[in-house]
Amino acid sequence: MFFKPKLARLPDEELMQKIHQGSEAAFTELYTRYSTSLLRYFTRMLWNNRAMAEDFLHDLFLKIIHNPQQFDVNRKFSTWAYSVAHNMCKNEYRKKQNQRLDGIDIKHSRDLDRELDLSSANEKLTMLLETLEEDDKTVFLLRYEEELSITQISQIVFMPEGTVKSRLFYMRKQLAVELSEFKVVLKEKSI
Amino acid sequence: MKEHVWNEYEVFERLVSEKRYAELSGDELKLVNQFITNEQEYDAFRMSGLDMKGWFRENPVNGATDKTLSGLKREFKRAHQPHVSIAWWKVSIGYAVAAIVFGLGGWWLGQSEKPTTLTRIEQVLVPDTIYVATKPDTVVREKIIYRDKPVILTTTNPPNETPVTKGVSMKEKEELDKLLVSGTE
Numbered sequence: 001m002f003f004k005p006k007l008a009r010l011p012d013e014e015l016m017q018k019i020h021q022g023s024e025a026a027f028t029e030l031y032t033r034y035s036t037s038l039l040r041y042f043t044r045m046l047w048n049n050r051a052m053a054e055d056f057l058h059d060l061f062l063k064i065i066h067n068p069q070q071f072d073v074n075r076k077f078s079t080w081a082y083s084v085a086h087n088m089c090k091n092e093y094r095k096k097q098n099q100r101l102d103g104i105d106i107k108h109s110r111d112l113d114r115e116l117d118l119s120s121a122n123e124k125l126t127m128l129l130e131t132l133e134e135d136d137k138t139v140f141l142l143r144y145e146e147e148l149s150i151t152q153i154s155q156i157v158f159m160p161e162g163t164v165k166s167r168l169f170y171m172r173k174q175l176a177v178e179l180s181e182f183k184v185v186l187k188e189k190s191i
Numbered sequence: 192m193k194e195h196v197w198n199e200y201e202v203f204e205r206l207v208s209e210k211r212y213a214e215l216s217g218d219e220l221k222l223v224n225q226f227i228t229n230e231q232e233y234d235a236f237r238m239s240g241l242d243m244k245g246w247f248r249e250n251p252v253n254g255a256t257d258k259t260l261s262g263l264k265r266e267f268k269r270a271h272q273p274h275v276s277i278a279w280w281k282v283s284i285g286y287a288v289a290a291i292v293f294g295l296g297g298w299w300l301g302q303s304e305k306p307t308t309l310t311r312i313e314q315v316l317v318p319d320t321i322y323v324a325t326k327p328d329t330v331v332r333e334k335i336i337y338r339d340k341p342v343i344l345t346t347t348n349p350p351n352e353t354p355v356t357k358g359v360s361m362k363e364k365e366e367l368d369k370l371l372v373s374g375t376e
Contacts, residue, residue, distance in 0.1 A: 022271040024264060031260055040252035058259055065267050125246040145247050150201060165200040169226065176235035179242055
C-alpha cells in the first residue's frame with residue numbers, strides 16, 4: 001500500500017500507550033503484528049500442542065488488555081512480550097517436570113532414536129528440538145526462528161550475552177554432529 | 192574458549208550461513224578457526240544450519256484464528272468500558288453540570304451585587320398652599336332638642352316602712368258579691 005494507515009506506522013511501544021488509553025484499533029494492530037510469531041513460539045515450546053499454544057496466546061494478550069501498565073515504555077515491546085511468553089512456558093515446564101517426577105521418564109535423543117525409525121533429517125531435527133531443555137529451546141527458537149538479536153534474547157531469558165552465545169554455539173555444534181552422524185547412518189541404510 | 196571470542200560469535204554465525212569454507216578470506220578464516228578446528232566441522236555447521244532453515248520452512252505454524260481476536264476484542268471492550276450504564280452516566284453528568292452552573296451563578300450574583308446601606312424614607316407633608324380665610328357660605332342653625340332624662344331625687348327622710356293597706360271600692364265589692372252568689376267567675 002502506498003498510503004499506510006497511521007497506526008501501522010507507529011512503533012509497538014506507542015501502540016502500547018494507546019492501548020493503555022483504551023484504543024481498540026491499536027490493540028488489533030499489535031495483535032496482528034505479534035500473534036503469529038508468538039503462537040509459533042508457544043507451539044514449538046509446548047510440544048506442538050496447538051490448542052494449548054492458542055490458550056497461552058490468548059492469556060498473554062489478556063495480560064496486555066488488563067495490565068498494560070506492567071509494560072515499561074522504556075523497554076522494547078517484543079522483548080517484553082517474549083519474556084512474558086517465556087515465563088508462561090517456564091511455569092508449564094515446571095508443572096510437567098513435577099508430573100515427570102511422579103513417574104514419567106525423561107527420554108534422551110539417542111533413546112528416542114532407537115524407538116523411532118527416523119527416515120529424514122527433518123524428523124531428526126524435530127526430535128532433537130523436543131529433547132532440548134526449556135531455556136536452550138527458547139534461546140534456540142528465538143535466535144533461529146524468530147531471528148531476535150542476542151541482546152534481546154539475553155534480556156528475555158535473563159542471561160548474560162556471553163552465556164547466550166556460548167549456549168547457541170554448543171547447541172549448533174551438537175546439532176551439526178548429530179545430524180552428520182545421522183546422515184551417515186541413513187546413507188549406509190540406503191546402500 | 193576464551194571470553195573475547197564470544198564477541199565475534201555473531202560474525203561467525205553470519206559467515207557459516209553465507210559462505211562456504213573455500214570462499215572465506217584470510218581474516219574470516221582466522222575468525223572462524225577460533226570456533227572450529229577444520230573444514231569438515233565448518234561444513235557440518237553449515238549443513239545443519241541449512242537443514243534447520245528447511246525444517247522451519249517445512250513445519251510452519253499458521254496464524255491464530257479470527258475467533259481468538261474477536262474474543263479478545265470483546266474482552267478489551269469490557270475492560271475499558273465504565274461499570275455504570277450509559278443512561279446513568281448521562282444523568283449523573285447532567286446533575287453535576289447543573290450543580291456547577293447553579294453554584295457558579297449564585298456565586299456570581301452574590302459577587303456582582305454590592306452591599307447597599309439601608310436608608311429610611313419618610314414622607315413629610317409640607318403645606319405649600321396658603322389658604323385665605325373666607326366666610327362660610329353655609330349657615331348652620333343650631334336646634335336644641337330636649338330629651339327626658341330621669342333624675343334620681345334623693346331625700347333625706349327614710350321611706351315609711353308600714354305596709355300600705357289597700358281598700359275595696361264599692362264597685363269592686365259588688366262584683367265580688369256577684370261572684371259569690373253565682374259561684375263562678
